[in-house]
Amino acid sequence: AQSVTQLDSHVSVSEGTPVLLRCNYSSSYSPSLFWYVQHPNKGLQLLLKYTSAATLVKGINGFEAEFKKSETSFHLTKPSAHMSDAAEYFCVVSDLGRSSASKIIFGSGTRLSIRP
C-alpha cells in the first residue's frame, strides 16, 4: 500500500536562510513523486516531480528535491527563503496505472512561514 508522511506540519524560517520540508513515502511500485505548493486562497501548483530519471530534481522558484530510495525520502529544499515562499506545501506519491490498485496519495501538508 502506498502512503506519504510529511514530517512537519509547520516550518518557520528566516528570510534568506535555507528551507527543508521533509517527506517520507512508501510504495510497492516504482512511484512518481511530486511537490505542490498552495498559496493562500489559491489552487495547487506543481513545484517539481520525480519520475525515475535523475534523483535530484529541480523545480520552479529555486526549489529542488532529492529522491533517496534507501531512505524512502523526497525532501524539498531551497537554499535561501523568500517572503513569497510562505505557503502550504504538499508531497504526493502517485501510481496511476490502469489497474484497480491505482493510487494517488497526498501528504497532510506543511505550512511554511517566513520571518522577516
Place this chain on the structure above:
Amino acid sequence: DADVTQTPRNRITKTGKRIMLECSQTKGHDRMYWYRQDPGLGLRLIYYSFDVKDINKGEISDGYSVSRQAQAKFSLSLESAIPNQTALYFCATSDPLRGRDTQYFGPGTRLTVL
C-alpha cells in the same frame, strides 16, 4: 483564460439539499479528478475518471457521485448534503502520456453545508 475552471467558486447550502459542482477543462486531458481538502488532512481523492466511460472511486467516495459528460466536463454531486461535507473541493486533470500524471488543479470550490 484558466485551463481548469470550477463553478461555483463558493456555495452555502443546507443539510439535505442536492448540490452539483462542475468542472471544465480546455487542456484536452483524458484524466480528471475530484478532491476535497480539509485542514490538516491534505487532499483526499473522491472520484477519478480515466476517460468518459471509465470512472473510479477514490479514497472517500461515500456520499458523493460523479458524471463525466464529455472529455472536458466532470461533475461532482452531493445527493443529500451533510455538514461534514463542508470543505474546499478541487478538480484536477492530468495526461499520462505527457508528464507522468502531473495534476493541473482548478481554483477550488468552497462549500459550506449548514
